[in-house]
Amino acid sequence: MKNKYSIFTLIKNSFSYHENWQKAWGNPKPKSYYDIVIVGGGGHGLATAYYLAKEHNLKNIAVVEKGWIGGGNTGRNTTIIRSNYLWDASAGLYDHALKIWENLSQELNFNVMFSQRGVMNLAHNQHDVRELKRRTHANRLNGIDCEWLNVDQVKEFCPIINCSPDIRYPVMGSTLQRRAGTARHDAVAWGYARSADSMGVDIIQNCEVKGIKRKGDSIEGLETTKGFIKTSKIGVAAAGHSSVIANMAGLKLPLESKPLQALVSEPIKPIIDTVVMSNAVHAYVSQSDKGELVIGAGTDSYVSYTQKGTHEIIEGTLKAVLELYPIFSRLRMLRQWGGIVDICPDASPIISKTSIKGLYFNCGWGTGGFKATPGSGHLFAYTIAKDEPHALNAPFNINRFVSGDLVDEHGAAAVAH
Amino acid sequence: MFIIKCPYCGERDHSEFSYGGEAHINRPKKPTELTDDQWAEYLFMRKNIKGIHYERWNHSHGCRRWFNMARDTSNDKIHSVYKIGEKPPV
Ligand SMILES: Cc1cc2nc3c(=O)[nH]c(=O)nc-3n(C[C@H](O)[C@H](O)[C@H](O)COP(=O)(O)OP(=O)(O)OC[C@H]3O[C@@H](n4cnc5c(N)ncnc54)[C@H](O)[C@@H]3O)c2cc1C
Ligand SMILES: [Zn+2]
Numbered sequence: 438m439k440n441k442y443s444i445f446t447l448i449k450n451s452f453s454y455h456e457n458w459q460k461a462w463g464n465p466k467p468k469s470y471y472d473i474v475i476v477g478g479g480g481h482g483l484a485t486a487y488y489l490a491k492e493h494n495l496k497n498i499a500v501v502e503k504g505w506i507g508g509g510n511t512g513r514n515t516t517i518i519r520s521n522y523l524w525d526a527s528a529g530l531y532d533h534a535l536k537i538w539e540n541l542s543q544e545l546n547f548n549v550m551f552s553q554r555g556v557m558n559l560a561h562n563q564h565d566v567r568e569l570k571r572r573t574h575a576n577r578l579n580g581i582d583c584e585w586l587n588v589d590q591v592k593e594f595c596p597i598i599n600c601s602p603d604i605r606y607p608v609m610g611s612t613l614q615r616r617a618g619t620a621r622h623d624a625v626a627w628g629y630a631r632s633a634d635s636m637g638v639d640i641i642q643n644c645e646v647k648g649i650k651r652k653g654d655s656i657e658g659l660e661t662t663k664g665f666i667k668t669s670k671i672g673v674a675a676a677g678h679s680s681v682i683a684n685m686a687g688l689k690l691p692l693e694s695k696p697l698q699a700l701v702s703e704p705i706k707p708i709i710d711t712v713v714m715s716n717a718v719h720a721y722v723s724q725s726d727k728g729e730l731v732i733g734a735g736t737d738s739y740v741s742y743t744q745k746g747t748h749e750i751i752e753g754t755l756k757a758v759l760e761l762y763p764i765f766s767r768l769r770m771l772r773q774w775g776g777i778v779d780i781c782p783d784a785s786p787i788i789s790k791t792s793i794k795g796l797y798f799n800c801g802w803g804t805g806g807f808k809a810t811p812g813s814g815h816l817f818a819y820t821i822a823k824d825e826p827h828a829l830n831a832p833f834n835i836n837r838f839v840s841g842d843l844v845d846e847h848g849a850a851a852v853a854h
Numbered sequence: 855m856f857i858i859k860c861p862y863c864g865e866r867d868h869s870e871f872s873y874g875g876e877a878h879i880n881r882p883k884k885p886t887e888l889t890d891d892q893w894a895e896y897l898f899m900r901k902n903i904k905g906i907h908y909e910r911w912n913h914s915h916g917c918r919r920w921f922n923m924a925r926d927t928s929n930d931k932i933h934s935v936y937k938i939g940e941k942p943p944v
Contacts, residue, residue: 678904680900680901680902680903680904681902681904684901684903689895689899689900689901690899690900690902691894691898691899691900692900692902693875693900693902694902694904694927738872738873739873739909739925740876740902740903740907740909740927741927741930742904742927742928743927743928743929743930747868747869749869782897782898838894838897838898838899839890839891839893839894840890841890
């Protein structure tokens with residue numbers, strides 16, 4: 438059992454200079470057999486293991502991670518959380534996650550710093566205005582909070598936005614989802630890891646999956662850098678590396694893996710207390726609790742696994758940022774990094790069984806899966822435990838690329854994460 | 855962040871080029887006879903390889919011609935550039 442984190446344990450541990458905190462998760466050697474192995478120790482994989490243990494009462498579970506937990510896209514994203522997607526299926530999926538976020542810190546006894554500071558999506562032309570108003574109505578019909586702000590209201594809600602009609606892409610209005618916001622990315626991985634570990638899940642780091650052993654149409658186990666692990670079910674949540682794992686089992690996925698970049702500025706005093714996104718000019722900004730501006734850039738066009746993108750992408754983003762916020766013109770940028778995102782043709786994820794018995798995939802979250810972490814783990818756990826999808830993730834099966842029943846979310850997902 | 859050697863113009867910064875996706879995916883000869891699975895394969899399924907990837911590029915800010923390239927997607931090193939219609943190098 439884990440000791441509960443509280444103000445009292447904080448005070449108590451301060452007497453020993455915080456050197457005696459209980460380990461949040463262990464460092465086990467892999468057992469020879471697990472009922473279920475989750476591949477990928479990002480937020481999605483760890484959440485899946487947590488819900489398998491908690492809601493389906495399964496105990497013999499491992500998460501194998503090739504690096505350290507949360508070191509993939511979970512620790513590289515700009516942490517925007519919202520559920521204002523267009524279609525009913527997506528609304529169901531993303532709002533399911535948002536509802537879990539609202540109580541996640543309490544549930545995990547780990548402060549994930551979920552902050553419902555609101556997310557704005559700016560419109561810069563007539564088409565944006567129509568599209569975003571349509572999305573506002575669609576969201577409200579699905580019971581998701583969403584408001585339309587005219588230019589004066591935009592200025593009032595976020596005064597530093599340049600609302601002059603003279604700029605190249607003038608602001609013509611915005612949507613606002615007040616329940617949306619940000620969270621601390623690392624904390625999400627750590628919180629799920631700690632709770633999963635306390636329920637007996639083995640979290641095995643520095644363990645790369647190298648092969649999947651198949652027997653006909655079912656699986657036998659995994660070849661890893663720490664030896665062979667026999668198992669009856671494999672749940673893959675490997676983000677940018679999903680196709681690589683699929684290839685090991687002889688499957689092909691409808692994915693392309695591309696670099697996506699972000700950058701942060703030097704820390705400054707609080708200046709922007711919400712998240713502002715703009716699809717048309719390709720820029721979005723929020724401010725971290727440390728004071729850095731967190732700026733999301735775009736993807737490079739080509740397939741790459743290098744975890745670094747090109748300079749021109751950042752240049753384009755910063756140009757747009759400067760036109761929208763001239764006040765930032767003398768800020769220096771502190772760090773820049775990239776992650777590899779797995780993009781589906783319809784910009785919606787896959788949480789699905791496959792043609793191979795016992796092999797499940799949770800992938801295709803592309804540029805925007807952080808917001809879905811709790812919901813994705815919850816539904817993936819259900820799918821693996823019951824060997825059938827939950828109603829909320831049924832539309833996100835892999836077969837939609839054959840049936841043609843796509844969930845086209847390019848408008849809500851493309852640049853904006 | 856790499857230099858591409860256009861087979862027609864020579865070495866240029868990659869920002870002059872546009873990516874055209876995985877190469878050597880043939881358009882089905884008899885589209886009306888395809889099953890849904892075959893359509894899905896043609897339209898959506900991609901190798902998405904970590905390693906040598908055969909792909910199409912267009913020199914959009916130069917000669918505007920298409921060509922193919924073999925690039926290692928694990929480090930972005932370009933192994934060879936070859937013309938449309940040519941067989942991929944092994
Ligand atoms: C720059 C950037 C900004 C983003 N901004 C946002 C945002 O604002 N909002 C939002 O909702 N989403 C955003 N995203 C997307 C989001 O980060 C991802 O969709 C989400 O974090 C995916 O979580 P995951 O757990 O599936 O993947 P990851 O955290 O990447 O975890 C996958 C894990 O699998 C491991 N793995 C891979 N191959 C193997 C193997 N062979 N064996 C063992 N382990 C393996 C990896 O090491 C990795 O740790 C952003 C992404 C990036 C890169
Ligand atoms: Zn050329």
